Amino acid sequence: MQKHLLYLFILVLAGCSQEKKKSPNVFFAGEIVNPTSNQVFLYKGNVILDSAKLNENNRFTFKLPSVEEGLHHFEHGEGLKRELQYVFFEKGDSIQIRLNTIDFDESLVFSGEGAEINNFLLDLFLVNEEEEKLILSTYFKMEPEEFNKRIEELRSEKLKSLDQLISETGLSVAEKKIAEVTINYTFFNYKEKYPFEHRKKTGKKTLHALPEGFYAYRNNVSFNSKDLNYFKPYYDFMKSHLNNLSYMGCAEKCGVENEKITNHLHFNRHKLTLIDSLVEESELKDNLFRNVAFDYLLMAQDTESNNEIFIQDFHLRSANNRHIQEISDLYEGIRNIQPRKKIPNVLVTDVDGNKISLQEIAKDKKVVFYFWTGANKRYFKDIHKRVNQLSSAKKEYTFVGINHNTDDTTWKGMIEQTQLNPSNQYKAVNFEELTRALVIYPPNKCIITEDAKIVDAFTTMWASNF
Template sequence: MIKYLFRLILLFAFTAFVGCNSVSNNTTTYFGGKIINPKSNHVVLYSMEKVIDTLFLGKDNKFLGKIENDNEGLYYFIHGNEKQHVYLESADSVMIRLNTWDFDESLVFAGKGAERNNILIDCFLEEENDKKLFYEYNKLPPIKFKEKIDSLIDLKLNTYKEYIDKHPKETLGFKQTLKTALTFPIYSRIERYPILNVKYTEDGNFPTLNKTFYNYRNKISIDKDSLMYYPPYSKYIRYYLYNKTYALGHAPIKNKYSSEFTVDLLNIIDKEITTKRSKNAFLRQTIISHFYNKSNCELNTKAFNTFFTLTTSLEDKELVNKLIEDTKAITTNNYLPNFSLVNYSNTKLQVFDIVKGKNTLLFFWNPKYVSRSYIIPRINYLSKTYPNIKFIQILIQGKKGDRIQKLDIKNQFYLDHNSEAHKFLTSKMPRSILINKQGKVINGYGSISPKNLEPYLKKLSKN
């Protein structure tokens, strides 16, 4: 009830806001609103991966942007470390109101085009709540699981029908987006079920499924570039591709992906995804994420060669080539070079002056690839779990004042342009390097997330 009251209030606020800004052209698309407790001075609007506009906050933390050459469809906006989607049509005037302390839950839309966006955010929040159901559903045998799922899909389709009946003039594009928002999170759960159900089986094998278990696949398309940046759709495609790869005969994977699995998954992507943009995106995401999942310097030559054969993106090839060369530049059992870095008092230091003969994990990060909200809990967890290891965060590139506010500033540094470290960070992608007290590399290319790094940390913390 409170949220709907906010929507009503925002509608009046929108009218006043638009009036004050003299927006009268009814063929132009506008996007604006108000940010409470802002995390930065701007909002960035995207269409797929392309930046449409950077909208700066003005008086009272309000912003307003006019979209030129607008196309109907899903856009997304980023403020601070948070991201959310908005569906825009020509001549829309969509205003948002949100509080960054409770970003998604507080987000409401008003103005022309608001109703379709309010139902989309409601779908997002319902999907978050549905997660709790599946902790129990995944323990069920296939028949019982499918009964629960079918019942849930019926509810989602009823919601879709009720909305469309009340809004018969909605475009085909929005109808497809709404149906995706409602049903694809459920389809994702079906694709994930065999993988998650394994840990509840006595023999550790995948459950036996009947022929109708995946019947819904016949009704949907997996080749819509316009939805590839929409999480309900992209997550489903990812789970579908992994499930199809497991179906080739691979056993459940508990830790790192085998070379054979990665190669088969890359070939499945090539076979199943026909649009060039989406295929290249999935190929890139797969080869990089599987490399990080290993959390060591081993190079899966066959998988990388398969990637280079299948992708048509020269940019992606260059990125992955740099990743390979970076891996070769710092290897296990060799000494780390004594490169320079700068602290947030603007003092230039050498890395071994900071490490001071302690077991250390150096985490090189780049805001282009990893967010502070991802780094903070992981570093805090690792620091508490392994108190005998020093954890250092080093910004690869960005503004020198761009530190992580909720982590100890004494453990944060950045690289200037002349640092020798850039020689093993040419890809500019995140990298963890674990060294012992003598400065010898124990692990040259780890991720701070996968469990595969923790055995190295446990062993080092005892020495």
């Protein structure tokens, strides 16, 4: 009789599990220790599905009556403190999390129905972060046969761990797939990067010949996985893979000088062609086109005429790109800060709250504009140490700091604490306008002007020309 009761109990549990999977509802809740804002945002791809406010106990709750199964992510925090992590949902899941923002990823724990796959993905993420340091410092220096052996050993270990999880918990087909994608594309990405990283790490002038079968996995690469468009391991692989294919294509058919790209316009137009021919999924194609545009416009620092040729080609291939306004704004911003043009007439405020334009600040003198934020204390310390060094060595320049994304009280307190000259410190009136007009990338960039005309808008405080 006890046996019959046991079997009945198991059947009831199985029935409950089946009902759970049939239910369209998803419950997602948790506690955030040391919150850096009062909200949590839930995304599917780049679309916000919902937001939830933290209560007095720093807890949040999402009750989703229906949800598209698959990968999502949640975000918490503001500005430079904004962080995200992935969460995988299936219908009927009831997932709870707990994390401490001081160690956002390391402290995160999932519990409840659907926790197994999410804890496994999180563990992979944390382990991959540690392994990446070893691969960058050691593995990329190895000869290709040894590198391939080590990489495959690491990948095999992860797949064995996944097999064990499947045998213990019985993951669904979708859960198994996302775990395999995470493992495989992470290591495929290292293989795509290897020839270039090996050359850089070893100081060799040519790319190393690779053994047969090194890229065998390419036969099974999918360019049309809609669910993975915003998943970092997959997207990072796509960028590296297309960069590799473009380089090899140019090296074979177009020619490169000393095995290095010298004609950035040609190379990036080649990459646009490759994406256009290989990628069918529209959102992935748009995202990859955007990546090429930003990489070229920001990093190549090409001539104004070449930038114009590129943007015309971009519009021909991707006129309806979902990022078209962002790319157009970047192009216009870069065009407006070319040498000999006047610095954009953006307004900032001084410590007394008076508004003044950058052109007025830069008039009749040589100025170096640099940028900082109160959210990054270490950078604040480093940048002003550098300003003190340069101010002594380059007395003909006035070094002007422009703060962004810091409240007035904190900003003024940091100026006073560091004993900065308040007459050379300003704060952005509109951060988005400032970023768009001056193209603040990378964060340690500076803009050199003379009599309000730009000398160099694409250098940094640590560049050799200083």
